[in-house]
Amino acid sequence: MGLLINGVWHADTPLVATKDGAFVRNESPFRNWVTADGAPGPTGEGGFQAEHGRYHLYVSLACPWAHRTLIFRALNGLQDSISVSVVNWLMLGHGWTFVEGEGVVPDPIHNARFLHEIYTAADRRFTGKVTVPVLWDKARGTIVSNESADIIRMLDSAWGGGGRHYPDALREEIDALNARIYDTLNNGVYKAGFATTQAAYEAAVNPLFETLDWLEAQLTTRRYLCGDVITEADWRLFPTLLRFDAVYAGHFKCDRRRIADYPALSGYLRELYQWPGVRETVNFSHIRRHYYESHRGLNPHGIVPVGPVLDYDRPHERGGGGLGVA
Structure with missing residues (x-):
């Protein structure tokens, strides 16, 4: 490195x-x-x-x-x-x-x-x-x-x-969301992927999926993490969710479940991907090739998988109640 x-x-x-x-x-x-x-x-x-x-x-x-x-x-x-x-x-x-x-x-x-x-x-x-x-x-x-x-x-x-995206009235809630999501998920995928012992891997991957399960429950009853308004917490979560099925599930051994297996998270991810201006910031070629070609300790031959096939342009069908159709 x-x-x-x-x-x-x-x-x-x-x-x-x-x-x-x-x-x-x-x-x-x-x-x-x-x-x-x-x-x-x-x-x-x-x-x-x-x-x-x-x-x-x-x-x-x-x-x-x-x-x-x-x-x-x-x-x-x-x-x-x-x-x-x-x-x-x-x-x-x-x-x-x-x-x-x-x-x-x-x-x-x-x-x-x-x-x-x-x-x-x-x-x-x-x-x-x-x-x-x-x-x-x-x-x-x-x-x-x-x-x-x-x-x-x-x-x-x-x-x-x-x-x-960081309004005064929601700052305490946003800060708490950011802290949990960063530790167990944003950085949690790296802690799982770069662990060099079984104990360290399991210490990272178990809280990671506990947080994904918790997020699924939250987004089943609300549209965004803080309710009806999209905030910084949603946009800090989005890049990790976007990369999860494409890279983290396989490359970083975070394979207990995919985001595609979570109905609410799947719809939420598609809604954020389709937000005006956001799709243009995404480049899956760079994402896949970086992780699989750069991390030679995890993937010595730099072979990039052909899948999974991801379609984030499908309708998300999310309303104020939260849950989207997977």
Whole structure:
């Protein structure tokens, strides 16, 4: 996978894991915020004011964390305000790259070949993992943030969106949903997939399906996670559900049930996929090829399965009561 140490790229460093075989995700090191007036956000320093054309987003179409940011860029109509570069789906010894390929959008700012060059452009002695998404400030020539949870809130509020997906009245409920879904499902699929012991795998996969069962029950009686209004919690869940049957069920051994086996979750997933602007953020070729071609420890020959066949354009038939037809 690789990482930077004092600004120098070191290939083939292993995923971080504890001695009991459990996968551990690193914290994001860049935590500044874009705000409407440039004042400091909840973390980091000030001086990052929302302006048309000032910021650039680096993403992978395969990565669920980066996918969140593309969704919020679309939901808030920021496609003309925030430019985007898309890395190649294949991540091997050089990490994320801009090698030419279907759907790849080169870096117009640094003409970088590798994403790690963006990190050293911000900090020439940077040490750590090189991840997407990255929000870059063209004016100050630095990374604003590489934390997707922060970036989606910036996109939802700093440019005049009013934070409509994180309303004051629902914040406590949204935060609780986010915490459970992140730990057991968004990150849970990775904890199951990258576990190196049976005990670590089972410690991840059992809570994962407990959460899916709980979500199915919730969405049987309500349209969205917080009721009749769609929120940040729904859009943070969506990229994981979208990838589940295509990748996680097989590649990460999360195969007790598919999303297709959950009637309410299936209808909900199709509704969100069909939401205006969202379908255009999805690229199943990048998703499938990234996971199956990049994770050579799990799939040594890089063979990409031909299935399953997914049809998220079918009518979702969901109303205020929740349950959709599978």
